[in-house]
Amino acid sequence: MNHRSSQPTPESTSQPPLVWAAFEELRDRLSESPGLLFGTDFDGTLSPIAEDPTVPEPTEPNVQSLGTFRDHPQVRPAVISGRGLADLRERLGLAGIDCVGNHGLEADIDGSGETLPDAASAEPVVDDVCRRLGGRVDDIEGTVVENKGVTATVHYRQVDRAAVETVESHVQTVVSEYGRGELEIHDGKESLEIRPAADWDKGSALSQLREHTDDTWLTLYIGDDTTDEAAFRVVGDEGISVHVGDRETTAAGYRVRDSTEAEVFIRWLATDGLAVLSTADRSKGGPAKR
Ligand SMILES: [Mg+2]
Structure with a gap:
């Protein structure tokens, strides 16, 4: 599969900095970008990890943030999960958001679904x-x-x-x-x-989403699983990747400690973060979202 980032970021052996220490840098990068592809994992990121895998739902603040992203002309929100696509859609309970299930084997992008x-x-x-x-x-x-x-x-x-x-x-x-x-x-x-045994993972899924997105837009991906590492590598240095947790080895550029911190960070993005997105193109009508 074509990963847009041809130079995978080598996995760092030390933990990346917490996002809280990097707000200024993040704000700068957002302000230089005409739009944002916001990719996120589901379990353990939008929802707290639960003992029972049949329970998780996204927290209310995360639902609100995703709704804000969806309704913003300069943002494409997408959820990439190991869950089956139908299960993911039902749990998310939000229409109009790209969903990729089964680590990318099933995708529903721009309202059209496909299974590899x-x-x-x-x-x-x-x-x-x-x-x-x-x-x-x-x-x-x-x-x-x-x-x-x-x-x-x-x-x-x-x-x-x-x-x-x-x-x-x-x-x-x-x-x-x-x-x-x-x-x-x-x-x-x-x-x-x-x-x-298909050559497909969350990284390929994210690359596929990027194919549907204006290539001048910044890509941000956040997730807590080892399977999210493939997506972090696709984000590379050009985008922003955030690991949720305290894994020692991660390709992510930043981290938050847990899903509670992830919720706060996502809320920040949906408010202050979006407020600084470049408006240079907006006066011309901006890039087409779809
Ligand atoms: Mg997860």
């Missing part, structure tokens, strides 16, 4: 793997096997630490025996992601 062909063909294989896996991990308390259609997530957040390795080994065995070589396992946050 590789992903669609993997659906029956994912289904088979989930059923077989369910039988094996049933007796390991706290394990949740979530069949998301073209992908699946095995959650172990609530599993006894001593049993996590057993869960992982069941996943590996079942995927290698019944995945027909079409599936891969990726590490998620307290979870394992089972996905089609």
Whole structure:
């Protein structure tokens, strides 16, 4: 896939600075840009991480901020998640926002949806793997096997630490025996992601969104997962990337400590941040958003 940023940013070994220490710099960069592509992860970023993956909803302030972005002619908001697209849409509860589900395998951009062909063909294989896996991990308390259609997530957040390795080994065995070589396992946050072996990730998803966006616009991406690193690398030095959490190794340029701080930062963007976006082009009518 074509990542617009041809020079991936090397992963830094020290934590990036907190956004609070960089407001001046962020304000400068926003003021030089005629628009903003605001990409965000869902779980752990727009919503607090919950023990039960069926619970999360975006917080009310985040819903408001996303609404502000959506209604602003110089902003394109987009949510990129590991969740299935339909699930993501329903949880978000906001129309008119680009949504990308299953780490980019399913996309709904500018109101038109598509599933990658590789992903669609993997659906029956994912289904088979989930059923077989369910039988094996049933007796390991706290394990949740979530069949998301073209992908699946095995959650172990609530599993006894001593049993996590057993869960992982069941996943590996079942995927290698019944995945027909079409599936891969990726590490998620307290979870394992089972996905089609398609060359596609959150970074490719963000690149796709950029194809739909005026290329003079600044890209900002915020997320808490290891799968968000691919998107941070696509943002590169040209844009703004924000890691939510305290991971030691991240390609992000900035960070906030948790989803509470993410909410405050996103609110800042939706108010002070948008207020300083360059108005140089606005007098001419500005770049077309869609
Ligand atoms: Mg997340």
